[in-house]
Amino acid sequence: MNESKVTNTIERQALLRAPRSRVWEAVTNIKKFCEWFGVATVDGEFRPGAKVRMRAPEEYGGDFDMTVERMQPEHLFSWRWHPGARDAGVDYAKEPTTLVEFKLSDAQVDGKIGTLLTITESGFDSISLARRAKVFGDNCEGWDAQLRNLERYVTQAT
Numbered sequence: 001m002n003e004s005k006v007t008n009t010i011e012r013q014a015l016l017r018a019p020r021s022r023v024w025e026a027v028t029n030i031k032k033f034c035e036w037f038g039v040a041t042v043d044g045e046f047r048p049g050a051k052v053r054m055r056a057p058e059e060y061g062g063d064f065d066m067t068v069e070r071m072q073p074e075h076l077f078s079w080r081w082h083p084g085a086r087d088a089g090v091d092y093a094k095e096p097t098t099l100v101e102f103k104l105s106d107a108q109v110d111g112k113i114g115t116l117l118t119i120t121e122s123g124f125d126s127i128s129l130a131r132r133a134k135v136f137g138d139n140c141e142g143w144d145a146q147l148r149n150l151e152r153y154v155t156q157a158t
Contacts, residue, residue, distance in 0.1 A: 007136065008125040012143045016115045018154035020104050023115045024074045026154050027102050036153035037146060046071065052079075062086050069099065077102045083121070084135030096126035098139075117150070119143055 016023055026032045030046050033039070034054070044052035050068045063086065069078040080097035100121045107116035121143065124136045 007132070009120060009122040010124075010136070010140050010143055012119045012147050014117050014147050014151055015107055015109050016117055016151055016154055017109050017112070018115055019113060020074050020106055020115045023104055023117060023150075023154050024077075026150060027104075028071060028077050032153070036149045038149070046077075066100075067097075075104055083124070083127070083139050084131060095128065095131075096123060098123040098127070115154075117147075119147060 026036060028046050030042055030044075030052075033046070034042055037054075037056075039054045039056045041055045042052060044050050046052065046068055048068055048071055052066050052068065053063070054066065055063045064081055066079040066081040069080060071077055078099060078101040080099055082092040082095055083098050086092070098121050101119070103118040103120070105116045107114050109115075121139060124132055127135060
């Protein structure tokens with residue numbers, strides 16, 4: 001792995017004991033997304049080009065905005081956002097965003113069809129040096145926690 005990749009990209013993978021359709025629904029149905037992601041309220045909807053405002057408790061990083069990039073049913077969901085906790089005195093509109101991608105594919109899990117989920121967040125190298133190390137570290141921990149949340153959510157009894 002080259003040096004740039006180490007500081008520019010976070011990648012997490014999990015084999016989920018749930019069909020791809022259930023994982024897709026959890027990731028792209030805005031109500032379900034809010035449940036496992038820890039969002040209290042939302043303004044907007046998930047569709048390509050949409051700007052969505054999420055309101056989350058401070059322990060989850062506080063409020064954030066995302067712009068949906070792509071939705072390829074049961075394969076890819078991506079958005080851009082300004083990563084990390086918000087500082088009221090900073091105008092994030094002038095800062096580059098990172099790209100978050102959820103990629104889904106079929107996989108065998110315990111002899112049954114499950115889902116291989118890959119979450120990738122890239123673009124940290126374009127963030128100011130003053131914020132980069134902190135938001136990269138925070139988001140590494142954050143994606144670990146969110147992957148656990150999603151896994152619990154999609155594998156719970158329906």
